Amino acid sequence: MDKTMNTQPTKIDFVQYHQPGLESGEYQLTISQTLSVDDEAKATPSLTRNFHVAGERFHLQPEHIHSVFPPAHSQSDYANVFPHVLLSRNTLPWEREVYSDDNETPWLALLVVHENEMDKVSESIVAIGNIAEGVASAPDVNNLEPGQTNATKVAVVDIKKSLLDKIMPNEQALRLLTHVRQTKDNEGNLAGHDMATVVANRLPKKGEQNTVYLVSLENRLKSDGTFNYQRAGTTDKVRLVKLHSWEFTSTETIGDFATILKNMDSRVSTLRLPDSNTVAAPYLKNGLYPLPHRMRQGAQTVSWYHGPLSPRSNAETFDFPAKGADALVRYYEKDGMFDVSYAAAWELGRLLALQNTHFSTSLYQWKRRYAKTQRHGNNPTHLAGSVTDTTLEALPAQIRDWLTKLENLEGVPFNYLVPDEELLPVESIRFFQLDRLWMEALLDGAFSMGRVTSGDHALDDEIRALEEAFVPSATTISGFIMRSEAVAGWPGMQVEGKTANDVPLELIRRVALSPNVMLCLFKGDLQTLDLHLKPEVLHFGVAHDHKKALRDVNGQEIDKEGGGKLKVTVPFNDKLVLELPDLSKNISTKKENNDNVYWSGANPTSTHLALQMLEGVELVRFTK
Structure with missing residues (x-):
């Protein structure tokens, strides 16, 4: 059986943000008109109406979470990928403010907690009226909105300041780690809904179960862009509204999607x-x-x-x-x-x-x-x-x-x-x-x-x-059966069967017979099988040596003089948190010697980071 790999040709556009027409909150609409009678202006009574733009605040509807990566409860080598969540409403991350009059910084953040840190974390359900009890720092809920009362239940997560202070993204990181993805076909037409993407700033820990929390930062930042811990001390817990969470395990030796498939047994x-x-x-x-x-x-x-x-x-x-x-x-x-x-x-x-x-x-x-x-x-x-x-x-x-x-x-x-x-x-x-x-x-x-x-x-x-x-x-009915960790690790992988003449075949049935065994039936004689991930599974990641090949504006990796790819070191702190200012400096230094690098040293945006940190979706082909 022959195996080849190439990059899936689906096109992805990255958009810095999609701001809503109106942010959540109270509004007043006043309508007035002036009549002119014999060239004399006559005032008429004005009409005023108050209305409220309702937006998610303490809860997200299940349909808002389109997908998460790594998949919940999956096991694979995720030690060099940044978890992310795709939101079906593309304006959601910009519908509330992290501090007054800031409509460009997302109010949503992803926090990655390693298994050996879970003793510093606790989760609970509390009433809004009691949200500040027992903690030194809590969300501001003084201005409740229609439909919200002090008895409304809210899911919260309490994290010790000693941990949160090292993993909490600041304003710049929030802006760089949130973007909108537009999937397009080869003709440039939209091929699906725009998805807002929130990316974590921290790598999972190898050999451990990792938990990811999607939390609200509404009115939690200070004007200098840092988190407001209020009166919390190092050992105190800080309370955050939890909007979603999931767990996955980063194993020691399995490998990424393409590596797993490439190394599969194909003796027969x-x-x-x-x-x-x-x-x-x-x-x-x-x-x-x-x-x-x-x-x-x-x-x-x-x-x-x-x-x-x-x-x-x-x-x-x-x-x-x-x-x-x-x-x-x-x-x-x-x-x-x-x-x-x-x-x-x-x-x-x-x-x-x-x-x-x-x-x-x-x-x-x-x-x-x-x-x-x-x-x-x-x-x-x-x-x-x-x-x-x-x-x-x-x-x-x-x-x-x-x-x-x-x-x-x-x-x-x-x-x-x-x-x-x-x-x-x-x-x-x-x-x-x-x-x-x-x-x-x-x-x-x-x-x-x-x-x-x-x-x-x-x-x-x-x-x-x-x-x-x-x-x-x-x-003629044909197909394939696969036993691999790729089945459990990437349950949404795309399966495309073709004849010897590269004619697509109709997929009759696809089923996971167990967590790691998948069976697919096609109408016709299957000779070539293409496996790849969905475009939304595109994720931020680095190589095991924390190097990253830089790309040009078209997303192509840049070759350096003398051969090889133009690469940059991706810096992390001792908690595996991405050091974005240092990364920006490293990329800017490379751009000084190569204008093709897609980056703005003065003011990089989420689109710059997305294009540079993206891990491409590789297509693996098996030929009978």
Whole structure:
């Protein structure tokens, strides 16, 4: 299996801010007019109306949080990425003020707390009227707005000043770490909603669980741009309104998205054991796997089995409907081994149907109704002129829907799909083609409800010829199954399947079978698979050596004379907090020798920082 990487071509524009037309608060609207009569101005009564612009203050609605990164409860190597939150309302960070008459500084901030610091943090729910109790510094809630009372409950987080003083962003950092992202297609047209992005100023700690808090800084800054701790001492706790929070774990050795995919096991590209020089080689190429087999008489042997995820298409046929699972057992006389693959599929279909009593009962009754009309018709046969109606009643929708789901492998146990871990090792991806014969056996097993006598078998044979729902689609269905930490770490990764001629394929089903196993089915013959992240998962990050390649205005990394990329050192303090003034100086120094660097040493904005600190979305391609 070949693997290549390139940058996803989706275009992203960074906007410094999107200020609302009106900030949250009280307003007064006065309307007056002057009439001119014979060139003499006549005053008329004016009209005054008061109104309130309501905006989020103590709570955010769930729909306002579009996504967070790193994903909540995920585990991966996040030690060199800055967490961020995407907000669906692009004006939200600028709808309130951090101090009076400042409408350019965001009132929202992200605070990253490491696991070994959680003893300095506590969370609670308090009434607005009691928000200042027990702490030395608290939000100013003297001016409550319509809908807010002293009894209104608010989520808060209390952080000791000794920690908060080192991780709290100042005014300049708040401005630089908040921007708006506009996603565009290759023609420059908007390809989605603008998203406000709030980025943390601190790196997670490797090997620990990290917690990120989205907090309100409304009226919490002083005019010099620093946080107002009021009377809080070093050991005192400072209370902040908590609008959202999530946790994730930064592991020791997993790696980033592209690195994980690039290093995945691809010794074989399909779901089968590696090549062997033994007599078993022809069986292994077809995806067969030896499993213990207990006979009815108590004897034990080893038989071949493969699931529906086959390495190649299968041209074999069986006579369906089958009279039982035994009719689908194959025996390889040369090697003295049974192949129970299709027998197992048939028996599984029968058991799944029996497990769903609504389906099995409805199917049995539907078949009995057809049998009755076949024998007697819909009209009494003793009446003169009666006609026997033997047409097949339409299959009930709930039966058809259940069979469709079954054909997409919904409800099929994982050990039937992948009979042994050896076929799908840790950090591996495998292509497959859905074995139509296996699926036919599965559907026939489900269809076998009430098939006991030879008459029942003949009836099922007749119904099966009339109703296509019990026969799998003739369309080629293919796909891949992946076992990787990338599934858990990036659940929103984009999946694009293509043919050998690079024609996109329709994705029929995508499902996470476990936290780290994903299965995808495509309509057609999958030959090329592209995996990449959504544009909104673009994040700020640095290399492990805290270096960053600088970019020009078009987002292209700049080559330096003599080869290599023009890089800058990204400085951090002892708490892994980004030192933005020092970073600005470092970049400005590089710009003095290279005008292509996109940066303004005198007054950098959030768009400058976003373009320089961005980690690109790499596209990883697997070719069967």
